[in-house]
Amino acid sequence: MTNGDLWDMIHTILKKESRGNILKPDRFTDLLQQCHLEYYNQQYEKWAVSQTSLDSMRPFVMIDQSVTFSSGTASLSSTPFDSKPYQHLIAARTSSGGVDILSAKEVNEWTGDAVMDPSTSYPVMTVDGSNLHIYPNTITAVTVSYLKTADSDPVFDYYIDSNYTVQYLTNGETHTLTTGETGSGGESAPTEVTGASVELEWGDNDKINIISLILEKLGVSLQAPDITQYAMALEQKQNVA
Numbered sequence: 001m002t003n004g005d006l007w008d009m010i011h012t013i014l015k016k017e018s019r020g021n022i023l024k025p026d027r028f029t030d031l032l033q034q035c036h037l038e039y040y041n042q043q044y045e046k047w048a049v050s051q052t053s054l055d056s057m058r059p060f061v062m063i064d065q066s067v068t069f070s071s072g073t074a075s076l077s078s079t080p081f082d083s084k085p086y087q088h089l090i091a092a093r094t095s096s097g098g099v100d101i102l103s104a105k106e107v108n109e110w111t112g113d114a115v116m117d118p119s120t121s122y123p124v125m126t127v128d129g130s131n132l133h134i135y136p137n138t139i140t141a142v143t144v145s146y147l148k149t150a151d152s153d154p155v156f157d158y159y160i161d162s163n164y165t166v167q168y169l170t171n172g173e174t175h176t177l178t179t180g181e182t183g184s185g186g187e188s189a190p191t192e193v194t195g196a197s198v199e200l201e202w203g204d205n206d207k208i209n210i211i212s213l214i215l216e217k218l219g220v221s222l223q224a225p226d227i228t229q230y231a232m233a234l235e236q237k238q239n240v241a
Contacts, residue, residue, distance in 0.1 A: 001204050003032065003156045003197055004168030006211055010218075013227070017220050025166050025184065028214075029156045035213035036200060040150035043206075047147070048088065059201040061090065063145045072137025076130050081146075088147040089132070092125050094139060100124045107135060150201075157197040159183045169195030 001009075007028060014022060023031075043056045065080040076086045092099035100122070102110065107126050110116040118124045118135040125134050125142070134142060157169045162180030169175060169184075173195040177183060183193040200207055208224045215222055 001207050002168070002170060003154060003199055004170070006032070006200075006207060007156060007166070007168060009227070010211060010214060013215060013220065013222065014218070017222075023218065025156055025158050029154070031214045031217060032154045032156060032200070032210075035210050035217070036154050036202075037150055038213060039202075039206065039210050044087065044147070056202070056206050057147065059203070060087070060148050060150065061145065062148050064143050065146065067132065067142050067144050069132070069134050069137070069140050069142060072134050072139070074132045074134075074142075076127075076132065084148040085151045086146055087149045089125070089127055090145045090147060092142050092144045094120075094123060094142055096121065099134070099142060102126050104128065107133075111135065152198055152201060154200045155196060155198040157184055157195045159187075159193055169193065169197060171195050171197045171199070 007025070010023060010028070040060075043054060047054050047057050062080065062084050065084075067074045067080070075081075089101055092101060102124050104126050107118075107124060110118060110124060120136060120139065123134060123136065123139055125132060127133070132142075132144075157171075158166050159169060159175055159177060160182045161167050162178070167175075174192055175195075176192045177187060177189040179189050181189060183191060185193075187193055200210065202210065205224075208227050211227050212222060212224055215227075
């Protein structure tokens with residue numbers, strides 16, 4: 001489902017719930033961004049407690065990213081974390097095997113221990129506020145998997161046609177405005193506008209839950225199964241059209 005599908009679905013629900021067509025497109029983007037972040041935080045808290053795989057979080061899992069260490073330290077503001085910001089370390093390995101991920105306290109307890117002292121065969125890693133640290137610090141190349149932040153704010157871009165209907169523009173989609181049409185930035189005919197929409201990274205089931213959060217802020221309380229029924233009805237209507 002695109003942001004355009006979510007827009008159509010929410011308006012279908014608002015009309016069915018006798019709330020009228022009260023949601024403006026710019027307000028929709030604001031709610032989309034707010035609820036996207038709220039939902040990410042909810043799902044991350046669940047993941048952090050269990051430390052087990054959640055289907056919801058899969059779009060945010062970065063697998064096998066190469067990290068270069070200098071004197072045992074790698075900055076979380078450097079590649080690959082600069083393009084896909086870091087949230088939580090999941091796993092790490094060197095070319096010869098796995099790396100244990102420990103707390104700073106555990107590293108201090110292990111270091112110097114006759115049995116547990118880190119070595120090139122049994123290295124350990126920890127994370128502080130801004131850096132990864134590998135022990136022993138002679139190791140320079142590590143492959144990590146991590147959870148990235150919800151770094152891409154969703155955006156709903158559009159133009160308004162001559163019938164005053166909002167028309168969704170996907171990212172990169174172009175449209176030349178005709179008489180009576182207006183772009184999201186106030187453009188008028190015959191300007192060519194290009195969609196700057198940013199889609200949600202979530203799967204469809206999670207997008208339904210985000211719709212529920214948006215509706216709640218609009219005073220409509222609907223659970224996911226009810227919203228799914230609306231989605232199916234809207235899809236059937238679009239297929240017929």
